Amino acid sequence: MSQLSLFVKSGFVKAPLANGIGRYVPQCQRMTLKFCLGWGNSRGVRDFIQHDLIEFVKQNPGTVMYLKPRRHRSPVLVAEYLNGGREWFSLNDMTREEVYKWVDLYRTKAGYPDMHFKNYQHSDIPSIQGYWTPFTNKPADRNMLEFPQNSLNTPLNLKPSTSEIISKLYGEPQEQRSSR
Known part of the structure; x- marks a missing residue:
């Protein structure tokens, strides 16, 4: 058991019922920026409000943004x-860019507390084989090719067919044989 799991709750993934079926409903209902008009530790929040807030609100009409100036207090979201x-x-x-990133992060969250997610499946002996991808067993020399390549349309490990072997043995071109 890791040290982190002693302090973080665990549970199953909870998703809003049928969110995204029909239309997406953003889960963040409202955000309040509390800041001081004079203190220096609120400078990033004031810059965010002055330069980025209007554009942010236009891009996210489903989230209401409140501004609450407070005297001699640290800025809070x-x-x-x-x-x-x-x-x-x-x-x-925080700088203006950091404030924008944090506001955007909290806009996209679902409002559930941070937790260690449990799985419905459990294995005492997890696989050691690794993950399979479509590129797992492909030859590495394909990384250096310039595309398009006509030779890639056929499999690379293709053995010659019986008719190709016979035509090579008797010296007869394959096109002449197929026209008979």
């Missing part, structure tokens, strides 16, 4: 979700 979840995050001494 509060996100409220449709499932009743509420998350609080400090934006203290």
